Amino acid sequence: MDGSELKKGNLPKIVEKFEYDAAVGGNTRVENEITTFNHCHQRINEIKSLTSAIANPNSTKLVFQKLPKHMRRRAMSHHPNRLPRKYRLAHRAQMSKSGAPAQTKRPSRKYRRKPSNILAAYQRRQRANIWLETHIWHAKRFHMVSKWGYKLAESSCDKTFRSSYRATMKHCLIQDISYVGNIEIRGPLDVLRNKFERMRGRTPDLGLCAKAYVGGQREGTIELFSIDAYPYGALGRFQFIWKRENDNDALRTLWLFAHPSVYQKLVDELCELFELELQDDLENGVKKHMNNTINAELYEMRHQLNRFRLTGPLSHAVLTAAFKPKITSTSEEKTWFVDYLMEEKNRKIHQTQTKHWNDLKHIKSAIDLPPGMILGLNIEDPRINRPKKRTKALPLIDSPMDDGADVCCTIPEFNGDSVLWERNKCERIQNEKVSTHEICVQRNKNILVPGERCAFENKLQAVPVLLIQRPGSKDPKNLGYGNGYDVIVPPGYGISTWMCLIMWGAKPGALREMETVAREALEDEFLPDTTSSIVNSNLMANELRKKYFRSPPNKRQNYLKLSIASPFKCPWMQLIQEWCNTSSPTEPKYYVLRDKNKLNKINQFLLGKERNLTDIDENCLIPVSLAMNGRGNAKKFSIICLPKKQDIRNNEKNRNEFINRPVLSEPVAIDVNETQRKLLRLNHLKMLKRLRRRRVRVKRKQQEFVDRKVIIAPSHTTKQTKLQYDRMCELWLPSAPKAIRKQCTRDVFGYLTQCQFMFHEAKVSGVGYVTVNGIRELAKLGVNQKRKLNQVLVRDPNSSIYRFATLSIRYH
Known part of the structure; x- marks a missing residue:
C-alpha cells in the first residue's frame, strides 16, 4: 500500500485471528496485547503455591527415587551406602518412618573366617548329611550330591570322563569310598561258620570261613542273603577280612564292609542271626551288640576308618x-x-x-x-x-x-x-x-x-x-x-x-567313575534282586520322574506314543509274572541266577549244544551282556525284545547290501489319555477361576463396611492342585503299567541296567537281565530259522528304532 492510498483515507482492513479452544469447543478471539498487572492479578494464587513449594519442598518420592536414572540402583532401597553421601541421612530418616528394621552390619570376612567360626559352620552343615574327611577338598572341585545319608562327590567340575578312563587303563585313579561301613564280629570260629551258612548261597564258590580267607592274608567277597531265604532275599555283595589268629585266641574277629544303602539291613539281620542285644554302654564311640550265651559280639564301626x-x-x-x-x-x-x-x-x-x-x-x-x-x-x-x-x-x-x-x-x-x-x-x-x-x-x-x-x-x-x-x-x-x-x-x-x-x-574320581569302571568291566554294581538295588532304583526312579514332570508338556517325551511302559525303572516283578506259564493269584518272587554251572548250561543252550532248560527256575533273571552289531545307541532302561522272522531277514538283507538303516521302527501309538488330560486341565482351570471370583465377591462385600483396604483371602487350593497334579501324572505316565511283555509290537523279555559306549571294545555295550522263558523263545526262533540263537532287538526308551545286538551270558 503506497502513500497516495493512505492520503485518500483508505485504511487497511483489520483481520481477526480465530483459534480453536478445546475447553470451549469452538473458535475464540486472541488478544494482540496483554496487561501485565491484570495477568499477575489473575495468577497470584499459582505464584504463591509455586513459591511455597520451592521454600518448603514436600514430595511423595523417596530420596533414592530423585536421583538421575543413570545413578539409580535397585539395592539402594535396602543399602544406604549405595547412595551418594549427602543423601544417606535423609534416606535413613525416610526408611525409619516406614518401620523398616535397621540394617545390621554383616560380620567381616576376617571374623567369618576364624577357625572357630568355620568349625561351627561345618558342624552345623553336617547335621543333615555326614561328611567324609576329604569333603572340603572335594567340595571345591566336584559336584556334590546327597546320597545314603552322606554328602558325596558325584562328578568333577572339569571334563574328565575320558581322562578318568585313561587313568584306569594306563595310570592311576583314586576314589574315596570311606562311606562303605565296617562291621566287626567276634566269636568262636565254629559258631561263626554255622551261623553264616544260613545267610550264604548254596553255590560252589568259596564261603566266608574258607581256608584261603581265615588265615587273615586275603580279602574275600561273598553274597549274603536273608536268614534261610536263599535264593531269594539277597542283601548284596560284601568284602570281608579275618584277623590273623594268635596261639591264645579263642575268639576270631571278622570285618564286614557294607554299602551304606544296605548297612542297617545287614546289621539287623546279623543281630537276629546271632540273637544279639544292644548294650547301653558305648565303647570308643561305636555301637555294641552282645550275646553271652554263644560268646558273640558285634560292633558298628561305621565311621571309624x-x-x-x-x-x-x-x-x-x-x-x-x-x-x-x-x-x-x-x-x-x-x-x-x-x-x-x-x-x-x-x-x-x-x-x-x-x-x-x-x-x-x-x-x-x-x-x-x-x-x-x-x-x-x-x-x-x-x-x-x-x-x-x-x-x-x-x-x-x-x-x-x-x-x-x-x-x-x-x-x-x-x-x-x-x-x-x-x-x-x-x-x-x-x-x-x-x-x-x-x-x-x-x-x-x-x-x-x-x-x-x-x-x-x-x-x-x-x-x-x-x-x-x-x-x-x-x-x-x-x-x-x-x-x-x-x-x-x-x-x-x-x-x-x-x-x-x-x-x-x-x-581323583567320584561316584560317576565308580559306575564307569564297573560298566567297562561288564559288571553290575547292584544286582536287581539285592536290597541296595531296590533302594537305589526307587530313589533314581523318583528323581527321574520328578525331573520329567518339571518340563512343560510340549517338551516332554510322550512315552504312550512310543509304547514305553516304564522309562525310568525296570519292573522285574511284573516282567517275571507275565512270562511265567503258571497263573497264580499271588505275585511270584524273582532272583538273579548266580549258579555258574546253571549259567554255563544256559550258554550251551544258546549255542545249540544243550537241548532243554527244564531244571532252571522260571522266576530267575539271567545276567547277560549285549553288544550292538552296528550303528545305534542304547541307554539305561532300554528294552530287550524278541525278533520276528521278518526282522531277521531284513537284517541279513541290510548287512549283505551294506545298509545301516534300522530293521524296524515302532509305529506311533494312539495316546488314549490325551483328550482326558485336556478336559481335566480345562475343568481345573475353570474351578480355580470360579473360586477366585468367589473370593473377589467376598472381598468387595467386606470392603463396603470398613475404611481400610481389604486383602483378598488366600486360595487354600493346595489339596486340589496336588490332586490335579497326581491325576495328570498318571495320565501322562502310569505308575503301574498294564503290560510289560506286550507293551510294543515286539515281546519284551529283558532290560538293560547299564549301557554306554565302551572304550575297550570301541562299540556300544551294556549289561542287563532277561527271563528264562524269553531265552527259550529266542532259541526256538533261532532253531526254526537255522541261524544264530543270540541275536535280539534293543530299543532305547526315547526312540522308536529297533537295532540288533548280540547277547551273551555273563558270569558275574
Whole structure:
C-alpha cells in the first residue's frame, strides 16, 4: 500500500485471528496485547503455591527415587551406602518412618573366617548329611550330591570322563569310598561258620570261613542273603577280612564292609542271626551288640576308618612312592609306635612287612600279586613324604628283584597284622597326631637346607595302613581291568593320605567313575534282586520322574506314543509274572541266577549244544551282556525284545547290501489319555477361576463396611492342585503299567541296567537281565530259522528304532 492510498483515507482492513479452544469447543478471539498487572492479578494464587513449594519442598518420592536414572540402583532401597553421601541421612530418616528394621552390619570376612567360626559352620552343615574327611577338598572341585545319608562327590567340575578312563587303563585313579561301613564280629570260629551258612548261597564258590580267607592274608567277597531265604532275599555283595589268629585266641574277629544303602539291613539281620542285644554302654564311640550265651559280639564301626580305592596299572608305583615304612629308632619320643616295638613279636612283624614291601617295589602292576592279598604297614607320616609339585610316579625297573616269582606268589604269615584292629590304639593315634601347623612351624625352625628332611620329622609317629590287592575283571574280553589296591587308613589321617597320593600322580574320581569302571568291566554294581538295588532304583526312579514332570508338556517325551511302559525303572516283578506259564493269584518272587554251572548250561543252550532248560527256575533273571552289531545307541532302561522272522531277514538283507538303516521302527501309538488330560486341565482351570471370583465377591462385600483396604483371602487350593497334579501324572505316565511283555509290537523279555559306549571294545555295550522263558523263545526262533540263537532287538526308551545286538551270558 503506497502513500497516495493512505492520503485518500483508505485504511487497511483489520483481520481477526480465530483459534480453536478445546475447553470451549469452538473458535475464540486472541488478544494482540496483554496487561501485565491484570495477568499477575489473575495468577497470584499459582505464584504463591509455586513459591511455597520451592521454600518448603514436600514430595511423595523417596530420596533414592530423585536421583538421575543413570545413578539409580535397585539395592539402594535396602543399602544406604549405595547412595551418594549427602543423601544417606535423609534416606535413613525416610526408611525409619516406614518401620523398616535397621540394617545390621554383616560380620567381616576376617571374623567369618576364624577357625572357630568355620568349625561351627561345618558342624552345623553336617547335621543333615555326614561328611567324609576329604569333603572340603572335594567340595571345591566336584559336584556334590546327597546320597545314603552322606554328602558325596558325584562328578568333577572339569571334563574328565575320558581322562578318568585313561587313568584306569594306563595310570592311576583314586576314589574315596570311606562311606562303605565296617562291621566287626567276634566269636568262636565254629559258631561263626554255622551261623553264616544260613545267610550264604548254596553255590560252589568259596564261603566266608574258607581256608584261603581265615588265615587273615586275603580279602574275600561273598553274597549274603536273608536268614534261610536263599535264593531269594539277597542283601548284596560284601568284602570281608579275618584277623590273623594268635596261639591264645579263642575268639576270631571278622570285618564286614557294607554299602551304606544296605548297612542297617545287614546289621539287623546279623543281630537276629546271632540273637544279639544292644548294650547301653558305648565303647570308643561305636555301637555294641552282645550275646553271652554263644560268646558273640558285634560292633558298628561305621565311621571309624578311611578307605581309598586306587585303580590302574600305576597304583603300585603311586603307593611305592607315597608309603615309606617307618624306620625303627631308639631316639624317638614316646609314641604308640615306640610302645608297639617294645614287644619282640611286634618287631618281627614290622620287619617282615617292611621287607616284603621293599621286595615288591620293582613289580610293574598290582595284577602280578596274589588276588586279594593283604599287607599291613607302619609308614611315615604322609605329610612329610609328598613332592613339592605334582609328580607322576613310575615303576622302578632299573634294578629288578631276585626271585621275583617267589615273592609275588607267596604271602608271609604276618602280612595282615595291624594295629588298626585295636580301637584303643586307633584312638590314641588320632589323639597324638601333630597338626599340620605345628609341623610347618617346627620345620621353619629346624630346617637347615630348604627341601631336605629335618630331625623333627623323624620324631613324628608312624601311621598304620592296610593295603588290599584287587585283581580286577574276570571277563576274558577285558581280563584284569580295574585291578589296583584298597587302602585303609586310621581316622584323622584321611586328608593327609589323600593329598599325598594325589601329589604322586593319582587322578581323583567320584561316584560317576565308580559306575564307569564297573560298566567297562561288564559288571553290575547292584544286582536287581539285592536290597541296595531296590533302594537305589526307587530313589533314581523318583528323581527321574520328578525331573520329567518339571518340563512343560510340549517338551516332554510322550512315552504312550512310543509304547514305553516304564522309562525310568525296570519292573522285574511284573516282567517275571507275565512270562511265567503258571497263573497264580499271588505275585511270584524273582532272583538273579548266580549258579555258574546253571549259567554255563544256559550258554550251551544258546549255542545249540544243550537241548532243554527244564531244571532252571522260571522266576530267575539271567545276567547277560549285549553288544550292538552296528550303528545305534542304547541307554539305561532300554528294552530287550524278541525278533520276528521278518526282522531277521531284513537284517541279513541290510548287512549283505551294506545298509545301516534300522530293521524296524515302532509305529506311533494312539495316546488314549490325551483328550482326558485336556478336559481335566480345562475343568481345573475353570474351578480355580470360579473360586477366585468367589473370593473377589467376598472381598468387595467386606470392603463396603470398613475404611481400610481389604486383602483378598488366600486360595487354600493346595489339596486340589496336588490332586490335579497326581491325576495328570498318571495320565501322562502310569505308575503301574498294564503290560510289560506286550507293551510294543515286539515281546519284551529283558532290560538293560547299564549301557554306554565302551572304550575297550570301541562299540556300544551294556549289561542287563532277561527271563528264562524269553531265552527259550529266542532259541526256538533261532532253531526254526537255522541261524544264530543270540541275536535280539534293543530299543532305547526315547526312540522308536529297533537295532540288533548280540547277547551273551555273563558270569558275574
